[in-house]
Amino acid sequence: MKNITRNKIYFYIVLSICIAASVLFVQNNDSFYERTIAKVKEVQIVHTEKTTDIYDNEDRLYEQRITAEITNGKAKGQEIRITNQYSKSKAYDNEIQSGQKLFVSIKDEGADNLSGDILDLKRDHYILLTGWIFILILLFVGKKQGLFSIISLIINAVLLSYSLDVYLKNPEISLLLIGSAAVILFTVTSLLLANGFNEKTYAAIIATLAATFLSLLITYLVIWLTGGKGLRYEELQFITRPYKMVFLAGLFIGSLGAVMDVAITMSSTLFSLYEKNNSIPVQALKRSGMEVGKDIMGTMTNILFFAYISGSLPMLILYIKNDSPLGFSLSMNLSLELARALAGGIGIVITIPIGLFTAIYFITRKRAQI
C-alpha cells in the first residue's frame, strides 16, 4: 500500500516537471524556428471603416499599426513595424493584441526601422495548454484507465503518421492497402491496451475487423454501382493525391473508433452474462445482446453524424451569406460528410450482429473446453 502511494507521488512529480518544462519550452522556443518571430509591444487602431458587400452584408474593417520586437534570427532585438487589417467577422484575418507572438516577413532590411508583414500567428502554446488540460482531466477522472487511454491515443497517432509516411514514400501501394494494415494495428493495440489479453478482447478484435471490412465493402460497392453520383469530390479539401482513395481511406479510419466501441460493448456484455451464469443458454445471450445493441445503435450513429457534419458550418454560412441557394450549398458542402456519416452508421449497425456471434462463438468454445 505504501509503495503504491509512493509511486503515485513520483508519478505526480514527474508529471508536474513535464508540464512546467514543456510550457517553459514553448514560451521560449523562438530560436528553434526558422521563420522570424516578433512579439507585439504596441497596437494602435488607426482607421476604421464600414463596408457593405454586394450581397448587402454589413461589416466593419479596422487597420492596426503594430510595433513588435523580433525575438529570433539575425535581427533579434530590433523593432519592426507592421500594419494589419482585420474585419469584425474575422473570417480570414485576426485582431492582433499586444503580447502576442507573430511569424513575420521582414521587408526593409538595412534601414533603422524595419517593416514587415504577418505570415501567421504563433499558436503552439495554446495547443500545448489544451493538450495538458485534456490529459490532466483524463488522469483526474480516469486514473489508471485514463493513463492507458492517453498511451493508446499517442500510439495510434504515431501509427497513423508512420503509415502515411509509408504511403507517401511508396505511392504505388494503394492507400487502401496501407489503411487496412493500419486499421488492423489500430484495432489490436487499442483494444488490447483498454481491455487486456483475454477472450473478451479477442472476440471484439475479430468483430471490429470483420465489421469494418464488410462496411467498407458495402460502401465501395454502393459508390461503384451508383457511379458516385451526388458525391461532390470537388469540395474535398486539401487534395494532393487520388481523391477517391483518400476519401475512402478517411471513411474507413473514421468509423473504426465507433465500430470498436460497439464491438467491445457487445463482447463485454455477453462475457459478463456468461461469467455470472456459466450455463446461460445461447438463446438468452442472443436476446440480451440484441437488446444492448438496440440501445447503443442510435447514440453511436449520432456521434459520427455530429463529428462530421458540424465542421461544415462555417463554409455553409459563407455560401449562404454569398447568396448561394440553400440546396446547392448543402449538396456542395455536405454530400461527402453525409456519405461518411451514413457509411460509418452502416459499420456500427452491422457490428451488432457480428459482435454478437463472435462473442457467442468464443463463449461456446470456452464452455466446450471446461
Next chain:
Amino acid sequence: MNTTLVLAAILFLLMTLIGGKKGARSFFAIFLNFGVIIFVLFFMNDPNINPIAVTIIACAFIGCINLFFINEVNIKTITAFMASIITTVILIAFIVIMAEKAMIQGFGEEEIEELSIFSLYIGIDFVKVAASVVIMSTIGAITDAAMAISSPMREIHYHHPDISRKDLFQAGIGIGKDILGTSTNTLFFAFFGGYLALLIWFKDLSYSPGEIINSKIFSGEMITIFCAGIGVTMVIPITSWITAMYLVKIGNSAE
C-alpha cells in the same frame, strides 16, 4: 441513383432489421438532428443573433432527440440530459476563450484560394462560430457518455436501494472509467479520418513541423480534438454526481 440516398436506404434497412421499432426511431433521430443543424445554420446567418446562444439551445434540442426521443422520458434520460447541458455550458465557456486566444476561427490560408469568389466580410462573428462548431462536433459523444453512465447507475440503485449517495457516485465514476477509453477513441478516429486529407497535404507539401503546428487549420483541429476529449471526460463525474443526487434523494423522501 444518388450515392448518399442509397447509403441512407441501406442504413435504414439495417437499423430496422436489427433494431426493430427502436432502430427505426434511431434512424429517424438522425433526420431530426439534421433538421436541427439546418435551423442552427439559419439562425447563425443573422448577424444580430449570438451564435453561442443558438448553439446552447440547439444542444438542448439535440439532447432531447438523442435521449428522450430515441429512449423515453425517465429518470435515466432526465439526469443524462441535465448532465449533458451542464457539461456543454462549461465546455463552451472554455472553448470560446481558447478560440479567441488561439485565433483558430474562419478559414486557413490553405483554403483561401478556392474561396476567392466569395465575399468574406459578411458580418458574422467567426470566432463564436468556431466555438459552436467544436461544441456541436462533440455533443453526440457527450449525450452518449451521459446515457452510458446514468443507465447502469439506475440499475445499481434498483438492485441496491440502500446504497449511499457516495457509493452510488463512486459506482458511476467506475463505469465512466470503463467507457472513457472507448469514447475518446471513437472521437479521435472520427476526427483523424476526417483530417486524413489534410495530414497527407501537410506531408506532401513538406511543411516543417513548426509550420504545421502553428497553422490555423492544424491547431484548430488539435484544439477541437482536445476539447472533445475534455467534454466526454468531464461528463463522467457530472453525470455520476447528478444521478447520485437525484436517485438517493428520491429514495429517502419515499421512505
